[in-house]
Amino acid sequence: MTNPTTTTKTDGAEVKNMFPDNEFFSSSDKQVIDDDHQYAAHHYERLATVVRKTEGCYLYTADGRKILDCLAAYSSANAGHHNPKIVQGVVDSLTEKRGSVISNVVYTSALSIFLKKLSTFLPQLGPRFGANGNKSLPKNGGVESVETALKLARYYGWKERGIEDGKQEIIVFDNNFHGRTISVISFSSSEKYREGFGPMTPGFPSAPYGDLEATKALVNENTCGILVEPMQGEGGMNVPPPDFLAGLRTLADENNLMLIFDEIQVGLGRTGKDFCFQHENVIPDAVILGKALSGGLTPLSALVTNSKLMDMVFTPGKDGSTYGGNPLACAAGIAALDNHVADRLSERSAEMGAKLKARLEEIAKKSSKIKEVRGRGLFIGVEVNDGDAMKYCHQLLEMDMMANDSHGHTIRISPPLTIGDAEIDYICERMEKVLC
């Protein structure tokens, strides 16, 4: 039996437990890992670290380690873990019994308030369809909203453009990452994501990211949309070449295509602007958001588009989700958007990101191991010459800094946007030790 006052580290040493005496804190690390191996699907290769508590920019383990989180759950924890204002929003919702899940056959104030805030937070999308305002369709995980966006583009192609149903094509880009459903892995460049899961969903020709001419060459009479990440995260932290997004906008206008930006990872301040597309002043027809949308407290995602387009496609029966837009997630979303504005998270990301990138570039000058430092705001990639970023991430974790690789060759640094100068020093000290 586990002694609740002690915990066992993975190396077998017993240390005093600094946390409350309940099963979440008193089980040994070994027990947690053994049970995970016995009962959990092995679809993640986890690091041998058991996190018991999170707060702000840090993760805490039972043996007293305080680890700087430079991954922030892939941009979900932009506002910092357990941000007190967002937690309060969720606690108030629970305490006042506003409902955590209510059948979607009735209205709730939480959903109305959240979707009004979200729809008006974005500029007018798809302005060529008129100044109708935006409407949003809420879901849970990000990939669900990607699927909703694919439905939007295909239906638009059929209804408005007269493309035969079943022939619609949406152009995507090599090394994209949009999630893990069958349709979405169908257009992944990663063979590993697709292997054995056929048949794949057709209708997704792919161009090299950043290559406008190759994209143009894919357009034909069945093309109804373009789906793109305004900066690729999982694909290697790739900033698009200047004018690429603007070129896609022109291409979409000339051919009457739906231009959809997946801002699930790069939106909501991550790259130093509210939305990554604002770096180039390009307005898409639809935007997909997730991750940080709930302040990291509950699953919450959304597709936002011009009201006219939303109304054209999504009439009753055309879509739905039991938990999509549930009042608890909306309470988190309302508090997260309010906090995003009040705490000027985009500006913070721009300011701290510029400082961090400049320091990393200085380190790169002294290092033979670094190929390139690139990124925007607090979304920074450090590509290594030997192509094995994870090796360095393991070393960084030993120094209490958690980062992971992007596309194998790049160390991704994307901490909560609330980091300060002390955390920048912390990151740079460790990056220098590992890479110089």
Ligand SMILES: Cc1ncc(COP(=O)(O)O)c(C=O)c1O
């Ligand atoms: C750009 C992008 N799109 C979609 C997704 C899928 O989101 P989820 O894992 O919440 O389904 C991710 C997740 O990492 C992402 O980075």
